[in-house]
Amino acid sequence: MNMLEQQITSLAKAAVKALYDVEADDSQIQIQKTRPEFEGNITLVVFPFVKVARKAPAQVAAEIGERMMADGSRLIAKYNAVQGFLNLSISDAFWVEQLLSIDADANYGRFDRPITNQQSPITNAAKPLMMVEYSSPNTNKPLHLGHVRNNLLGYSIAKIQEANGWKVVKTNIVNDRGIHICKSMLAWLKYGNGETPESSGKKGDHLIGDYYVRFDKEYKKQIAELMSQGVDEERAKKEAPLMLEAQEMLRKWENNDPEVRALWAKMNEWVYAGFDETYQRMGVSFDKIYYESNTYLEGKSEVEKGLATGQFYRREDGSVWADLTKDGLDEKLLLRSDGTSVYMTQDIGTAKLRFQDYPIDKMVYVVGNEQEYHFKVLSILLDRLGFPFGKELVHFSYGMVELPNGKMKSREGTVVDADDLMEKMISDAREISKDKVNTLQGITEDEANEIARKVGLGALKYFILKVDPRKNMLFNPAESIDFNGNTGPFIQYTYARIQSVLRKAETERVSGLEVSGLEDKELALIQRLCEYPSAVRAAGEEFSPAILCNYAYALACDFNSFYHDLSILNEPDAKKKSLRLLLSANVAKVLRSAFELLGIEMPERM
RNA sequence: GGCCCCGUAGCUCAAUUGAAUAGAGUGUCAGAUUCCGGUUCUGAAGGUUCUGGGUUUGAGCCCCAGCGGGGUCACCA
Numbered sequence: 001m002n003m004l005e006q007q008i009t010s011l012a013k014a015a016v017k018a019l020y021d022v023e024a025d026d027s028q029i030q031i032q033k034t035r036p037e038f039e040g041n042i043t044l045v046v047f048p049f050v051k052v053a054r055k056a057p058a059q060v061a062a063e064i065g066e067r068m069m070a071d072g073s074r075l076i077a078k079y080n081a082v083q084g085f086l087n088l089s090i091s092d093a094f095w096v097e098q099l100l101s102i103d104a105d106a107n108y109g110r111f112d113r114p115i116t117n118q119q120s121p122i123t124n125a126a127k128p129l130m131m132v133e134y135s136s137p138n139t140n141k142p143l144h145l146g147h148v149r150n151n152l153l154g155y156s157i158a159k160i161q162e163a164n165g166w167k168v169v170k171t172n173i174v175n176d177r178g179i180h181i182c183k184s185m186l187a188w189l190k191y192g193n194g195e196t197p198e199s200s201g202k203k204g205d206h207l208i209g210d211y212y213v214r215f216d217k218e219y220k221k222q223i224a225e226l227m228s229q230g231v232d233e234e235r236a237k238k239e240a241p242l243m244l245e246a247q248e249m250l251r252k253w254e255n256n257d258p259e260v261r262a263l264w265a266k267m268n269e270w271v272y273a274g275f276d277e278t279y280q281r282m283g284v285s286f287d288k289i290y291y292e293s294n295t296y297l298e299g300k301s302e303v304e305k306g307l308a309t310g311q312f313y314r315r316e317d318g319s320v321w322a323d324l325t326k327d328g329l330d331e332k333l334l335l336r337s338d339g340t341s342v343y344m345t346q347d348i349g350t351a352k353l354r355f356q357d358y359p360i361d362k363m364v365y366v367v368g369n370e371q372e373y374h375f376k377v378l379s380i381l382l383d384r385l386g387f388p389f390g391k392e393l394v395h396f397s398y399g400m401v402e403l404p405n406g407k408m409k410s411r412e413g414t415v416v417d418a419d420d421l422m423e424k425m426i427s428d429a430r431e432i433s434k435d436k437v438n439t440l441q442g443i444t445e446d447e448a449n450e451i452a453r454k455v456g457l458g459a460l461k462y463f464i465l466k467v468d469p470r471k472n473m474l475f476n477p478a479e480s481i482d483f484n485g486n487t488g489p490f491i492q493y494t495y496a497r498i499q500s501v502l503r504k505a506e507t508e509r510v511s512g513l514e515v516s517g518l519e520d521k522e523l524a525l526i527q528r529l530c531e532y533p534s535a536v537r538a539a540g541e542e543f544s545p546a547i548l549c550n551y552a553y554a555l556a557c558d559f560n561s562f563y564h565d566l567s568i569l570n571e572p573d574a575k576k577k578s579l580r581l582l583l584s585a586n587v588a589k590v591l592r593s594a595f596e597l598l599g600i601e602m603p604e605r606m
Numbered sequence: 607g608g609c610c611c612c613g614u615a616g617c618u619c620a621a622u623u624g625a626a627u628a629g630a631g632u633g634u635c636a637g638a639u640u641c642c643g644g645u646u647c648u649g650a651a652g653g654u655u656c657u658g659g660g661u662u663u664g665a666g667c668c669c670c671a672g673c674g675g676g677g678u679c680a681c682c683a
Binding site for chain 1 (some may be wrong): 611612617620621623624630648676681683
């Protein structure tokens with residue numbers, strides 16, 4: 001709730017108390033923005049009091065309005081009642097005061113602490129700690145469009161929660177072991193001729209990804225070969241020599257075979273270097289990285305502990321299970337009969353290490369919605385094993401990214417590679433700005449490239465973040481490079497234009513402010529600026545960068561409408577002019593702040 | 607089949623906590639504009655919010671049933 005809402009709330013409560021002798025609680029005070037077709041800025045919905053008043057809604061609204069204006073004459077300039085809606089016009093002086101306080105607040109839209117119901121009292125620290133896990137790549141192939149949504153959401157959520165007063169640790173769990181890695185390694189050994197990122201000029205992750213694809217190709221050949229000899233498909237898949245070799249390699253890995261381990265380490269290094277490049281390009285980062293090869297053994301020992309305390313049980317074949325039927329779920333495997341760990345076991349181990357490393361109040365996993373069941377189970381298991389954050393863990397589940405021609409399928413070659421995509425966006429941005437040469441006059445080649453980078457990536461990021469995370473989304477490459485409409489570049493352009501106005505005005509003297517006679521467009525902008533803190537709060541509570549996107553778009557639209565109708569630099573009245581400059585500067589400030597929470601850079605000119 | 611998520615303009619998406627006539631962009635159509643059927647601007651049309659019930663002063667939002675789409679129910683990760 002912002003300053004204005006607080007004041008209106010207390011005025012409304014006092015009025016209701018005086019008129020009807022009832023104590024209104026906060027849920028009954030419903031405040032909303034006045035619809036543009038009515039006069040006023042802010043509206044109190046009086047329906048909740050109609051019953052106690054025993055009068056017609058419009059009459060109740062009028063009564064309350066009269067009373068509120070009498071009590072708060074400095075705040076409320078006038079009112080009108082339409083049915084059960086009490087529309088209040090706030091005094092210009094108040095708005096200008098708000099604008100000045102926004103301008104003076106360097107941390108506008110940032111909070112010192114989370115709102116209480118988000119706070120988990122585990123560590124009782126002054127600033128509670130939230131760990132956000134995202135990205136979580138496998139090391140056998142490069143990042144694709146699905147990871148892009150994951151990374152952008154994860155990074156943005158971390159920034160948003162920081163603004164909401166959490167201490168945030170961004171983390172990544174790298175799935176660096178398992179049969180999929182062995183497939184790449186094997187293909188590299190058999191068909192690679194010692195190819196390295198240096199010798200091939202390929203990024204490490206792409207190089208390894210190519211061998212993963214190569215494995216699949218050769219493997220399929222072998223299956224076809226076997227089937228032509230009369231072997232049935234299922235057996236052919238199991239008995240293809242390549243698969244047997246890969247499995248043998250995995251066993252060697254688990255037994256610490258020095259050669260296999262050395263190759264594994266070398267190839268993983270290549271992949272990490274490639275990932276780092278991609279992350280850096282994308283503008284995301286991590287504070288702490290965990291590797292599955294380090295955490296899976298921890299998980300095993302936790303499961304053993306749970307076995308000892310009777311939380312889990314062992315079957316005759318040696319496999320270990322958790323019985324979750326009491327929680328309405330089924331039974332879940334934790335250790336295979338050969339004693340090796342599964343996905344769940346590794347996540348338990350990772351959680352344990354993390355909890356040792358940090359005083360975590362809240363753990364957030366940014367993982368696709370196809371794993372909802374997994375995290376439901378993980379939450380229960382961690383709770384049973386005595387991890388305080390287990391029950392509270394948040395699976396920030398997001399929907400899949402689809403392409404216009406259907407789903408992404410790596411086998412069918414319809415994946416969109418993250419590196420390629422970013423390059424494409426940047427080069428498209430450069431193409432488009434070339435058409436508008438006049439806007440780029442006086443800009444050097446380097447500056448133009450930098451602008452294209454910010455705009456291209458901004459287009460991509462905004463396009464993905466503006467969609468409600470829970471929903472599956474359609475990524476249309478053609479549409480994403482359209483810089484009109486509700487897009488990142490549109491907002492960046494608004495920002496850049498304000499910067500340009502401010503640069504031109506810099507030399508001019510600012511003298512006092514106009515505190516009365518605010519025009520509608522000015523007032524609408526100030527009011528919009530006042531809404532920013534609650535947008536940040538809502539984005540944090542809902543785990544939704546989309547809320548910030550929509551806010552930023554609305555603000556940019558408001559500014560454009562303002563800019564279209566009212567002149568700034570040509571305004572003859574010096575006081576009015578300085579008000580408008582101040583207003584513009586704060587719009588730029590809030591847009592920049594919002595985009596920072598989205599992980600999108602703002603170009604100073606474009 | 608059980609459980610979870612989604613269903614809003616032709617398309618892509620919005621709509622604080624249940625509130626007034628459900629909004630943008632894009633596409634379509636009309637007009638203006640220009641080096642251009644391509645750019646920009648103005649305007650218009652476009653909706654039974656999947657269907658049917660229920661709760662209430664009031665439902666896109668909450669509840670029940672159904673329909674449609676997706677996900678998930680592995681000794682894969």
